[in-house]
Ligand SMILES: Nc1ncnc2c1ncn2[C@@H]1O[C@H](COP(=O)(O)OP(=O)(O)O)[C@@H](O)[C@H]1O
């Protein structure tokens with residue numbers, strides 16, 4: 001099974017805590033030991049937002065802000081690499097071909113951002129499409145996709161399941177400014193729709209939730225169901 005895991009910066013590095021990074025690395029290593037071929041994509045989190053806010057105050061334009069965000073995601077990728085054992089490619093992959101090559105060699109590949117105008121959500125979706133992954137998992141700070149921001153709206157309701165085109169409709173009205181918050185960004189939603197990639201959005205604060213979702217299909221987040229398929233992911237049925 002080939003899986004791309006997106007570890008949001010808000011769950012990997014809301015602050016700098018080695019034990020938290022270690023917890024995520026332990027799950028990635030366990031999945032690899034179970035024979036899962038893995039690409040991990042790491043976000044920028046609060047540190048990226050702090051840099052983006054400061055640089056915006058200094059007059060940086062949106063592309064410059066995105067470039068700062070990308071640098072921070074790559075620093076976070078280095079943190080995860082530092083915590084992973086010998087099966088990780090020690091280089092942060094800067095494009096999909098590098099990541100795909102190391103996954104094909106049997107290594108775990110870790111990426112951060114790649115280019116302005118998107119977030120690492122889109123990187124994860126593109127990598128999943130490029131390596132023809134069986135599953136894409138977003139570990140983020142909300143337990144799925146809601147009909148409103150659950151951190152500000154007490155009445156926000158979770159979608160247990162969405163088709164990829166419904167996901168695009170939910171995400172489309174959200175902001176695309178550097179540092180904006182959304183469960184996944186619009187480009188990611190469109191790539192998921194285009195590729196028909198089976199996708200889960202879940203609360204990744206506890207990395208074991210990611211492990212259970214990958215190994216057993218058990219989670220309390222949102223399943224993004226490719227159009228024209230039934231609800232039963234074929235690879236879990238095969239396991
Ligand atoms: N409709 C929504 N459904 C789920 N989360 C949402 C929604 N709208 C905004 N959010 C916010 O998006 C945040 C996830 O984005 P972000 O903090 O950037 O995570 P990550 O670091 O994982 O990319 C959640 O904490 C949540 O408050």
Ligand SMILES: O=c1ccn([C@@H]2O[C@H](COP(=O)(O)OP(=O)(O)O)[C@@H](O)[C@H]2O)c(=O)[nH]1
Pocket residue numbers: 008009042043044045048065066067068069070073112113114115116117118119120121123177178179180181182
């Ligand atoms: O390929 C990428 C990845 C990230 N970013 C920038 O880096 C920030 C942090 O990335 P992350 O994926 O963590 O975004 P978040 O989920 O925090 O919005 C984003 O807001 C963007 O400004 C970018 O421009 N291109």
